[in-house]
Amino acid sequence: MKPVVALSLALACAGCAAQAQAPAPAPLAAAADPISSLVGQLDLEKYKATIKSLTKFGDRRQGTERNRQALDWIEAQLKSYGCTNTERLQYQYTQAAPGDPAPKRAPGIPSGGAGGPPGQGGSTLFGNRIATGVNNDPMAQPDEKLRALNSELTPVGTSQRENVYCTKVGSQHPEEMYIVSAHMDGIGFGEAANDDGSGTALVMELARIFSAPGVETDRSIRFILWNNEESGLNGATAYVNQRKDLQGIESPKGSGKYPEPKWLGMIQHDMMLFDHGMPFQKIDGYGKPVVDEQGKPVFVAPPEQRLEADVNIEYQSVSKQADASAKLAWAFRAANDKYATRYPASVGFHMTNTDSTPFMDLVPSISLRENERGQQIGSGWDPHWHQPTDLYANFSDKDFLLGLNAAQTTLAGVAKLAGLRIKK
Template sequence: MHKPFIRAACYALGASLALAVPAAQAQAADPVHVLVSQLDLEQYKATIKGLTRFGDRRQGTQRNRDALDWIEAQLKSYGCANIERLAYDFTQPAPRPANAAPRPQPEGGRGGPAGQGGSTLFGNRAPTGVNNDPMLQADERIRALDAEPAPAGTSKRHDIYCTKVGKTHPEEMYIVSAHMDGMGFGEAANDDGSGTALVMELARIFSAAGVETERSIRFALWNNEETGLNGSRAYVEQRRDLQGLESPKGSGKYPEPKWLGLIQHDMMLWDHGMPVPKRDPQGRPVLDAKGQPVFESPKEQRLEADVNIEFQSNSKLADGSAKLAWFFHAANGKYATNYPAVVGPHMTNTDSTPFMDLVPSISLRENERGMHIGAGWDPNWHQPSDVFTTYSDKDFLLGLNAAQTTLAAVAQLAGAKVSK
């Protein structure tokens, strides 16, 4: 080999190393990168797995209360400060006969006022609905876990949250949230164990020794999402007028800091794409009793899967919510490792809805809610198949990338610092 070529190669190697060292130093000095690097796929999976010990965590049941106790114990073990429960009354609607007319919905349905729903459905569609038949759960252990029905009448329910108190502006905060209840006689692993685990993982990292933030961050787990966003609505009703009030006066303590943004997480794992025609072993299309094609979800997470960041374009604070969504989009581009983010204007049917006219609000999820999920793109939604073993590491990695996105964005917004 010629000596000039060797010298040139050495110069090139040296130059690349010279560039790599400052880049590594910059990452080490960046508190956001330091915090994001503490997210771990196996830890995220373990937290979801822990939640699935309580079956579908249907609201009002003992398994729901046991899950709340477990969440509280985990938050305490992380050192998360100021763990609180918000109590509210919920009245379970009476069971309806199978042939009864649909129950009247609030104006616009769960998603909020009329005209604020999701986008138009298109493409191949698969059936959607809520499974209410325990015998469709083939696993006897899970079936036994989910056996207790939600109680009739009025009973007390609880949300649970903890707070990272800001050092400079404790009177201001961002709310990072998910719902911990589920339904469908599965384990509610994705809906919404995946979002609950994400919020818990962020609480763990921000609560670690040596981590400070200028502004406060509240990590909230709502209850009764599946019955109409009742837990988050109760929080808004009870806490909205307490924002920014110092109590006791002169103490420097703010039980309800002023809301700066609400970030909800609801179903993080499944972006396998549009349903495709099901085929028999000979490759022929499978037809239903009416001779129509049967569609099924692709088995693997698609390569073009993404983290969907939604705001509601018809909300009173749409401009601020859109800016928040695009800030999260930029955080994903800089700090997430595998899947990109997309921004959509059709946030609906999740716990950010009660907040959206009061504070900039967004929702992170696996699919565009109004179109993809509404068209049956997630076959496990409210079904017995929403169990931990349904999902692969590619699926869990999508949820982890959502966690990276939120952690990175909130760390910047809250002014996070990490001491050595």
Template sequence: MLRILLPLALGLTLPPAAVQAQTQLATGTAAATAATPDPVAHLVGQLDLSAYKATIKGLTQFGDRRQGTARNRAALDWIEAQLRAYGCTPVERLRYDFTEPARRGPVALQPRRAAGPAAQGGGTLFGNRAAIGVNADPMAQPDERLRALNAELTPVGTSPRESVYCTKVGTTRPDEMYLVSAHMDGLGFGEAANDDGSGTALVMELARIFSAPGVSTERSIRFILWNNEETGLNGAQAYIAQRKDLQGLESPPGSGRYPEPRWLGLIQHDMLLFDHGMPVPQLDDQGRPKLDARGLPLYTAPKEQRAEADVNIEFQINSKQADASAKLAWHLRSANEFYATDYPAAVGHRMTNTDSVPFMDLIPAVSLRENERGMHIGAGWNPHWHQPTDLYSTYSDKDFLLGLNAAQTTLAGIAQLAGAKVKPQP
């Protein structure tokens, strides 16, 4: 009964079918489980590993989708076409101008350093640390085809940019909305398969499933693919600047249409595939630790997904909406408990450096990711972050399955919050 009592103790509401199923398991009763059909389980069952992988693969045809480039614009067109094909309409673009700062030279990898305060969100970095950095050198990409695809650099100066989104309009509360998001731009002169093809594909897959015939929701859901995350969360900031004051306004009056429903919460997805654990020492042929020029040990990430891999759900403890964001995080944690198939979820309180941050003082906002952003990514747990090695071919099915479990978690949680229903199709 612990699987039932813990969520209830946290003030969370579980779907009746989930409570029924867990009660039967706990008590050993043989009551028929089909007595109360569960629309959440039905929707989660529509997720498929091969479809998720195919969407990530489709995104990688545009290289790293670096902001301000033709490949970024081509990726936006492809995403929009996919959303329209799913029936997720209306599909819209958010347009804004962005001024690119002067171009910098390659950013050197930072060596392992002593434990200290994390860059944002507080906390301390513990344990083994590998080098981190942002690759800004196109020649670091050994694949000539990919190097040519990523050859165009972001133009310096002011240029128009766009994010794309589609909306599932609610049947009874179209004036209220949850936002489900990820960023589609990338860096590093690879394919940005994980950062953030993994999150973009998740949002697109949820848009596909919620747009299927017979699926309705009481509240609206907006599926947003941000641009310019890598330059400072600029796409999300532009959205807030342009649309915050339009929330809940009926247009035209009496039409029952709400171009910007009132925001109830935001769930962001940013890097979902790689949870291989703490870096381990590099060893020479004799099994001795390798040392750098200063005599310090060199570390590298384990090759396999760790047995303890999980989906990290983060909120920011210092935000004005911390309490409500924590409740949203634990709701998703409960959804994972009942509907995810392979990997558990963990809740943390140091959300930082992703597109949910501009929203965190306005509405409940959380981020789903592979590792804790401030603790693990900052300590070099993912050697492919912003590197030429962020390629589709880098990741195994175990890695992709972690991303799929994040999709199961968000789909189940948002289906409950938005009041999803499924009408059987002939």
């Protein structure tokens, strides 16, 4: 068993921004395979604790006080890990009033395909499906304390939003970087434990491990937690619009500092815990299939993680960076083969509706998920998606281990691409 970096997580506080700082982690020992040594620092209980802490802020709906408190807590944690150069990118977002046209999402992807009804990102829908949607009813949340925590809604009108990020600066090529990201906001009047506390915790854990003493990379790695994903990928789109033309520019000139290193790859994480498989028809207490009032079958999700559960690595085949994105996806599949401990990975080409979308025509971009976004999540394979049941308590260790295996996959993939070294 590899040694674990000593680090205690500060518990989240829904009503305060200041957090206790964790003790400095101990240096890692040099190893014959530094990637294996780093992957060994990932710990299920630390990952779960970070998700649990995020749920103390409820669903973290954008524009609310609980969202701002979560941003403050995330920033404090990143600093406590040693990723001290934390920054925020500010942007303006307009929340439409009821009855106004819904804001447009980031540029989309053709949907549909031969063989079945159209899905998202070009996928085809097969098999049993459950209706999906967003819960907008606070009273659907039976927990009174959580309902009260989530009671503040996004204010109507234009106001400021923020993304938070920190950067592992490359020792050889600080002018180049990989982006590792997830979105920290949620909706549905639950805890947003899976969507996307699971991805946020993954990115934070990687920031913790790459910030340990003795860990060096040739190229930079930026760990970004997006805001406003649920309202239309607005935080990621704002980042692209503000920073794409600043890539690789030294500032001040001659300083050796690059505020926006050149993007080499973008890796997004969005919902990491639930791969229970295709819904099946509900059976009543007498062993008979259940139907609704119209006589249609009633489908429900399997209660346990399926035996063939996997991490889905997706790129978008119609993007301008499709070939390079496919190469990046398969590099992560190879990292999973070598370093993941429990669940395998599969590669798909229908990446859609996630924060890598605004990047996909500019830089090789992939997303890691629990299921294929268009065909499976879009067919209701995760019944907690945008629902008040997206609660920490509704996921088992088997579910959390799927997220941990995604973390192993990304850590190993990025470590190899960025040129990992562990100093003695």
